[in-house]
Amino acid sequence: MEEVEAENNLVKIENVLFEYIERKNYKDIQKVISFIDPEPTVKIDLAKTSERSIEEFETELKNILASYDSITPKNFKFRMQIEKVDNV
Numbered sequence: 001m002e003e004v005e006a007e008n009n010l011v012k013i014e015n016v017l018f019e020y021i022e023r024k025n026y027k028d029i030q031k032v033i034s035f036i037d038p039e040p041t042v043k044i045d046l047a048k049t050s051e052r053s054i055e056e057f058e059t060e061l062k063n064i065l066a067s068y069d070s071i072t073p074k075n076f077k078f079r080m081q082i083e084k085v086d087n088v
Helices: 002-024 054-067
Strands: 029-035 041-047 079-085
Touching: 002 029, 002 041, 002 054, 041 054, 054 079
Parallel strands: 041 079
Antiparallel strands: 029 041
């Protein structure tokens, strides 16, 4: 039951982030995926050529999620993993 709830929460977060990235027309994002094993994680691949730093982008996305405070329970913990990759 907890696993299903965690998966549902991650899908909601993933959808908000994906919609935000689409709305901002960011072309340097390859993918946004979520998974719960080994821990609830949202993974985003950012082009190595992006001018944004991982830290800047993570802060931007966390601020967006904070504005959607009703999206997930307050006690839901997850990790955001942003990596710069080739082939975006």
